Amino acid sequence: MKKYSVFAIAREAMRGHKGWEEQWSSPEPKKEYDVxxxxxxxxxLATAYYLxxxxxxxxxxxxxxxxxxxxxxxxxxxxxxxxxxxxxSAGIYDHALKLWxxxxxxxxxxxxxxxxxxxxxxxxxxxxxxxxxxVHANRLNGIDNEWLTPEQAKEFCPPLNxxxxxxxPVVGAALQRRGGTARHDAVAWGYARGASARGVHIIxxxxxxxxxxxxxxxxxxxxxxxxxxGAKKVGVVAAGHSSVIMNMAGVRMPLESYPLQxxxxxxxxxxxxxxxxxxxVHAYISQSDKGELVIGAGTDQYVSYSQTGGLHILQHTLxxxxxxxxxxxxxxxxxxxxxxxxxxxxxSPILAKTPVPGLYVNCGWxxxxxxxxxxxxxxxxxxxxxxxxxxINAPFTIERFRTGRLIxxxxxxxxxx
Amino acid sequence: xxxxxxxxxxxxxxELEFRNAGEAHIARxxxxxxxxxxxxEKFFFIRSNPKGIIYERWRHMHGCARFFNAxxxxxxxxFVMTYKAGxxxxxxxxxxSNEVVAK
Numbered sequence: 001m002k003k004y005s006v007f008a009i010a011r012e013a014m015r016g017h018k019g020w021e022e023q024w025s026s027p028e029p030k031k032e033y034d035v036x037x038x039x040x041x042x043x044x045l046a047t048a049y050y051l052x053x054x055x056x057x058x059x060x061x062x063x064x065x066x067x068x069x070x071x072x073x074x075x076x077x078x079x080x081x082x083x084x085x086x087x088x089s090a091g092i093y094d095h096a097l098k099l100w101x102x103x104x105x106x107x108x109x110x111x112x113x114x115x116x117x118x119x120x121x122x123x124x125x126x127x128x129x130x131x132x133x134x135v136h137a138n139r140l141n142g143i144d145n146e147w148l149t150p151e152q153a154k155e156f157c158p159p160l161n162x163x164x165x166x167x168x169p170v171v172g173a174a175l176q177r178r179g180g181t182a183r184h185d186a187v188a189w190g191y192a193r194g195a196s197a198r199g200v201h202i203i204x205x206x207x208x209x210x211x212x213x214x215x216x217x218x219x220x221x222x223x224x225x226x227x228x229x230g231a232k233k234v235g236v237v238a239a240g241h242s243s244v245i246m247n248m249a250g251v252r253m254p255l256e257s258y259p260l261q262x263x264x265x266x267x268x269x270x271x272x273x274x275x276x277x278x279x280x281v282h283a284y285i286s287q288s289d290k291g292e293l294v295i296g297a298g299t300d301q302y303v304s305y306s307q308t309g310g311l312h313i314l315q316h317t318l319x320x321x322x323x324x325x326x327x328x329x330x331x332x333x334x335x336x337x338x339x340x341x342x343x344x345x346x347x348s349p350i351l352a353k354t355p356v357p358g359l360y361v362n363c364g365w366x367x368x369x370x371x372x373x374x375x376x377x378x379x380x381x382x383x384x385x386x387x388x389x390x391x392i393n394a395p396f397t398i399e400r401f402r403t404g405r406l407i408x409x410x411x412x413x414x415x416x417x
Numbered sequence: 418x419x420x421x422x423x424x425x426x427x428x429x430x431x432e433l434e435f436r437n438a439g440e441a442h443i444a445r446x447x448x449x450x451x452x453x454x455x456x457x458e459k460f461f462f463i464r465s466n467p468k469g470i471i472y473e474r475w476r477h478m479h480g481c482a483r484f485f486n487a488x489x490x491x492x493x494x495x496f497v498m499t500y501k502a503g504x505x506x507x508x509x510x511x512x513x514s515n516e517v518v519a520k
Contacts, residue, residue: 241468243466252465257491310419401458402458
């Protein structure tokens with residue numbers, strides 16, 4: 001892997017940019033690997049990267065039915081934060097946030113992590129109580145979160161409507177300054193490049209069609225559209241399709257898959273300096289470096305794998321955006337799209353060993369998995385390498401739905417999920 | 418937005434009038450306190466989440482307000498049929514539907 005640097009740019013400028021190499025190779029699949037990861041999204045590629053860098057396991061294949069980063073990694077609204085309520089969540093999401101800081105340097109790839117602040121609005125007494133509880137819980141866990149008055153919120157985000165006669169007046173806000181955004185595609189590409197350089201095989205257009213198990217129940221490999229590929233350890237990181245893959249291994253999951261939509265506006269000059277979320281009016285917004293307003297909607301109400309969703313969901317979200325930011329009422333929307341998110345009953349992920357020996361699962365990130373990408377890959381790689389969870393993901397078992405030891409983060413997102 | 422046929426009103430109405438109520442044909446135990454942890458987990462948390470044909474409950478919230486069941490393909494979001502609550506899970510689906518039945 002040739003290092004990217006200012007000298008590399010200068011060198012390539014001198015010779016017509018003919019020396020850039022492919023960021024990752026596309027090898028033919030081998031008959032057998034030590035570890036197979038199902039799903040080349042951010043979480044899967046990060047898992048492969050940390051298997052190679054932290055645990056020295058490089059005989060790894062990442063199988064992807066479509067193209068790398070083409071699922072929810074390429075469809076989310078790129079928001080990063082760790083202001084979750086419970087200790088377990090604080091542990092895993094802040095682990096990720098600490099890795100975001102410095103990720104570009106580690107990967108030698110600009111993931112454009114921008115700690116521009118995530119501000120969550122309160123519009124009524126209940127919001128104030130919930131958000132202040134989050135602020136206090138976060139601070140006890142060493143996570144930055146602070147309470148703002150409406151005037152301070154306006155100062156932090158000037159286009160926000162804080163007038164007292166708004167239909168849903170802003171009565172306060174919680175601000176996590178370390179929160180922000182990153183370039184979603186670059187995260188997948190950076191991890192792919194780093195993993196590939198260390199010998200990991202990234203195999204695109206290779207759909208898993210079955211999970212093979214030995215007589216004793218242990219995993220022996222996977223059937224794919226490119227033939228059988230053997231491995232004693234298989235990690236499923238398939239987002240909305242996780243339950244489909246797990247069913248192939250005979251494991252029924254506490255998951256339901258829903259469409260989640262997002263949309264972007266025409267590009268405009270910098271106007272939204274941070275991320276703004278509102279649970280009550282039901283929307284969140286930030287601005288990409290290209291200038292588009294990036295807006296996230298809620299999930300549709302029914303199980304679907306259609307990667308689309310109802311128009312009324314977008315309309316509802318835009319109503320909320322126009323309520324929060326009357327200056328955007330004349331903005332044109334450019335594109336909208338949907339991703340399929342796998343939602344658990346307690347809205348917390350599952351990163352765990354499974355009842356099947358050699359089978360591991362990292363799923364259930366629901367509407368908010370992007371922010372956790374580095375931390376999720378890091379602890380999932382540990383879980384696979386050691387056949388034992390990292391202390392950070394130890395609470396995120398499948399068994400919690402039998403024991404009742406839930407991690408109830410249903411209030412964590414800004415939209416219905 | 419989906420168009421959904423309410424089997425009570427016998428009309429196709431826009432999705433906005435309806436609330437999805439999750440997977441259908443999950444029987445509630447008559448003796449909930451006597452359920453084992455495993456069985457309670459299956460009843461309460463485990464879902465089939467099929468990619469293909471799903472049997473699900475809907476409620477015609479802003480109409481007759483009644484619950485009914487539907488068969489839908491989760492890849493195309495097309496409804497195969499709807500039927501009244503309490504009717505058995507259809508063993509055969511109508512032939513005119515081109516849908517693939519989930520394994």
